[in-house]
Amino acid sequence: MSRTILRSSAVVAAAVFAVGLAGCSATPDGPAAGGSSEGSANITSLVQADGVTPYDDVLKSLGAPTVPADATVCYVTRTLSNEYWSFVADGVEKRAKELGMKSQIFAVNDESSITEQLDKAKSALNQNCSILLASPISATGLDSVFSEALAKGVPVAVLNDAKGTLPGVVYSGPDSLTTGESAADFISEKLPNGGDVAMVEGDPGSSNALNRGQGFKNGLEKHTNLKLVASQTANWDQTKAQDIATAMLTANPDIKAFYVQNDGMAFGVATAIERAGKTGQILLVGTDGIPQAKKEIQNGNLTATVSQKPGVEGAAGVDAGLWLLAGKQVPAWIEVPAFVIDSENVSQYATGMP
Amino acid sequence: MNKAAPVRERRRINVQEVGIYGAAILIFAIFGILNNNFLTPGNLRDIAVAASINAIIGLGVTFVIITGGIDLSVGSIASVVGIISATLMTANGVSPFLALIIGIAAGLACGVVNGLLITRLKLPPFIATLGTMSIFQGLAYVTTDGKPVYNIPQEFILMLNSYIGGVPVMVVIVAVVGILCWLVLRRTVFGENVIAVGGSEETAWLSGIRVNRVKVMVYALSGGLAGLAGLILVARINAAQTEGGSPYLLTAIAAAVIGGANLMGGEGRIAGTLVGALILGALTNGLVLLNVPSFYEQIVTGSVVVIAVALDQGAKGWPILKRGTGPGTPVAGEPALAEAETK
Numbered sequence: 001m002s003r004t005i006l007r008s009s010a011v012v013a014a015a016v017f018a019v020g021l022a023g024c025s026a027t028p029d030g031p032a033a034g035g036s037s038e039g040s041a042n043i044t045s046l047v048q049a050d051g052v053t054p055y056d057d058v059l060k061s062l063g064a065p066t067v068p069a070d071a072t073v074c075y076v077t078r079t080l081s082n083e084y085w086s087f088v089a090d091g092v093e094k095r096a097k098e099l100g101m102k103s104q105i106f107a108v109n110d111e112s113s114i115t116e117q118l119d120k121a122k123s124a125l126n127q128n129c130s131i132l133l134a135s136p137i138s139a140t141g142l143d144s145v146f147s148e149a150l151a152k153g154v155p156v157a158v159l160n161d162a163k164g165t166l167p168g169v170v171y172s173g174p175d176s177l178t179t180g181e182s183a184a185d186f187i188s189e190k191l192p193n194g195g196d197v198a199m200v201e202g203d204p205g206s207s208n209a210l211n212r213g214q215g216f217k218n219g220l221e222k223h224t225n226l227k228l229v230a231s232q233t234a235n236w237d238q239t240k241a242q243d244i245a246t247a248m249l250t251a252n253p254d255i256k257a258f259y260v261q262n263d264g265m266a267f268g269v270a271t272a273i274e275r276a277g278k279t280g281q282i283l284l285v286g287t288d289g290i291p292q293a294k295k296e297i298q299n300g301n302l303t304a305t306v307s308q309k310p311g312v313e314g315a316a317g318v319d320a321g322l323w324l325l326a327g328k329q330v331p332a333w334i335e336v337p338a339f340v341i342d343s344e345n346v347s348q349y350a351t352g353m354p
Numbered sequence: 355m356n357k358a359a360p361v362r363e364r365r366r367i368n369v370q371e372v373g374i375y376g377a378a379i380l381i382f383a384i385f386g387i388l389n390n391n392f393l394t395p396g397n398l399r400d401i402a403v404a405a406s407i408n409a410i411i412g413l414g415v416t417f418v419i420i421t422g423g424i425d426l427s428v429g430s431i432a433s434v435v436g437i438i439s440a441t442l443m444t445a446n447g448v449s450p451f452l453a454l455i456i457g458i459a460a461g462l463a464c465g466v467v468n469g470l471l472i473t474r475l476k477l478p479p480f481i482a483t484l485g486t487m488s489i490f491q492g493l494a495y496v497t498t499d500g501k502p503v504y505n506i507p508q509e510f511i512l513m514l515n516s517y518i519g520g521v522p523v524m525v526v527i528v529a530v531v532g533i534l535c536w537l538v539l540r541r542t543v544f545g546e547n548v549i550a551v552g553g554s555e556e557t558a559w560l561s562g563i564r565v566n567r568v569k570v571m572v573y574a575l576s577g578g579l580a581g582l583a584g585l586i587l588v589a590r591i592n593a594a595q596t597e598g599g600s601p602y603l604l605t606a607i608a609a610a611v612i613g614g615a616n617l618m619g620g621e622g623r624i625a626g627t628l629v630g631a632l633i634l635g636a637l638t639n640g641l642v643l644l645n646v647p648s649f650y651e652q653i654v655t656g657s658v659v660v661i662a663v664a665l666d667q668g669a670k671g672w673p674i675l676k677r678g679t680g681p682g683t684p685v686a687g688e689p690a691l692a693e694a695e696t697k
Contacts (some may be wrong), residue, residue, distance in 0.1 A: 035527050079648070080647075080648065080649070081649075104645060105641060106648075107647070107648035108648060109601075109648065109651075109652060111602075112597045112598075112600050113596075113601050114587075114591055114595060114598055114601075115587065115590060115591065115601070116601065116638060118590060118591060119400065119403075119404040119635070119638055119639065119642075120638070120642050122400050122404075123397070123400065123638075123642040123643055124642065126391055126394075126396065126397055126400070126643070127391065127642075127643060127645075137501070138502060138591050138593050138595050139504065139593065140504055140591060140592035140593045141591040141592070141593065143592050144515075144590075161448065190373070199613050203597075204495070204499065204500025204501060204596070205500055205501060205502045205595050205596050205597065207379075210501065216505070233500065302405075
């Protein structure tokens with residue numbers, strides 16, 4: 001008898017999973033449902049589809065934004081164990097504080113937590129966010145939440161990575177193609193006679209890795225005396241980067257310069273160059289401009305880094321959301337360009353990140 | 355002997371079920387008290403959706419764990435299946451429905467490979483699936499050169515990630531899969547054989563169960579369900595990511611273990627795994643609502659896994675403390691053996 005009861009209770013439990021928890025809701029809002037309501041149309045129509053304008057210019061023309069009462073900006077970021085995202089989060093928090101509004105940060109465990117980020121973004125939106133900022137791990141991963149937010153009249157801005165295609169979403173960040181290209185330009189300037197160069201790539205699935213790599217290759221096409229002899233992924237991992245660079249130096253002893261798609265990996269490459277006894281003889285260009293990279297530039301282990309401006313990216317996202325809430329037109333891409341830091345200008349950016 | 359055994363087992367399982375459900379109710383109640391949004395229908399639905407992929411992978415893993423094995427390749431299978439089906443749809447014009455079928459079949463095939471490595475080459479499950487975890491992940495990278503696949507057809511997304519009258523399709527899928535798994539495990543000879551193999555492989559073999567065949571089928575089931583989960587993942591994020599499934603390996607095993615699956619084999623509960631997945635989903639969701647920083651979240655989640663399993667052990671009377679004596683001793687092999695004898 002009680003076996004039967006037990007069995008039925010298991011079936012009931014399975015059914016509860018479906019009906020009890022899920023079925024009692026009255027608001028269907030699947031990914032296909034977004035984008036039709038009035039709020040969505042309002043916000044979306046304010047975002048100028050093909051506009052690319054530097055943040056400084058937008059700020060000049062629209063002026064500092066005003067904050068509605070009780071406004072909260074929510075930023076769904078990636079893992080804070082990558083300090084880059086902490087700097088973006090700091091930028092959001094600092095700008096919110098300056099303008100007198102509340103801010104909340106939502107982070108995930110690691111760079112592969114795509115659905116965790118999606119679930120957290122959904123939870124965040126349920127917490128009365130007036131503005132939703134996000135740095136999606138996968139370019140389309142948060143689209144369903146973005147649609148839901150826009151439908152509720154909540155402005156959405158993507159910070160730094162993974163510029164998507166959803167209309168109405170503002171992008172604040174650099175052009176990763178230009179970032180990669182400026183690394184090629186810098187190397188060409190330092191190596192007027194040309195030579196062999198190598199690239200260490202980030203995670204092959206990441207849009208930043210794809211675009212920085214493409215941008216670097218585009219840059220090399222302009223400088224025909226530079227030859228890309230090796231290019232491999234180290235999945236944003238410092239140790240892997242060291243192993244790969246060691247192998248590259250063994251296979252191609254004539255490598256004159258490395259372009260590395262983030263600073264963490266560049267530290268690994270620096271160790272490989274040091275072990276090979278070639279510190280100072282090989283140019284090493286990183287990307288991001290994190291504080292440790294600047295120390296390494298001062299120490300001579302790193303030649304340069306193509307620095308982004310995470311704090312400005314965060315602030316631009318906050319401003320974009322507030323401008324949209326105030327009914328002002330905002331370009332779909334607020335550009336926060338990257339710039340090269342080397343031994344000449346490193347003292348100007350001694351601490352933190354711009 | 356045959357009369358006494360079922361009585362013991364009945365009591366043991368009943369108390370166990372209370373252990374895990376009690377923990378679940380406690381967790382939901384605590385979050386409900388701490389945050390007003392937590393117990394709203396919309397949020398509970400979000401939790402169920404968040405738990406779905408984990409639940410489906412966890413159900414397959416539960417079968418494997420019951421046989422005393424482990425499947426470390428489930429995350430990679432989810433990734434490679436998502437990549438294969440998405441590529442077929444976007445680059446080869448395969449219809450979404452066919453891509454779904456091919457995807458599940460590919461997952462089954464991956465599982466069969468695991469099963470054959472374990473039964474034919476006599477590799478320990480941990481080693482065999484550790485190897486295939488890397489191989490299947492590599493296949494995902496090779497298929498698209500590491501790049502994600504975008505532009506997934508709308509029909510595919512609607513098929514797996516839409517809402518029918520407010521009920522998410524993927525939650526319905528979990529319910530159906532859950533009921534089917536329960537029927538297979540508790541109402542079929544195959545299910546009894548699975549439990550018997552986990553109780554004692556030797557006894558199962560001696561009583562005429564084709565142990566190798568049962569094992570291959572169990573890993574195939576695990577692979578097939580991981581494949582299904584990989585397809586749902588694609589529909590959730592509108593893209594196939596080469597490493598999309600990797601975070602689910604440990605959480606799916608955690609869901610099964612929270613739900614009462616014993617890594618030593620012989621024990622595991624379908625409803626328990628579903629509740630385990632719900633608990634993990636509720637934790638992520640609840641801690642976000644409470645605005646707990648993500649680093650602390652890991653500590654809380656880990657602690658809850660430990661506490662939930664400890665509660666479960668407590669409900670069983672800490673069998674580990676009285677090893678080999680009294681009613682706490684696992685007897686899972688016995689009923690199946692009894693039936694095998696009477697056949």
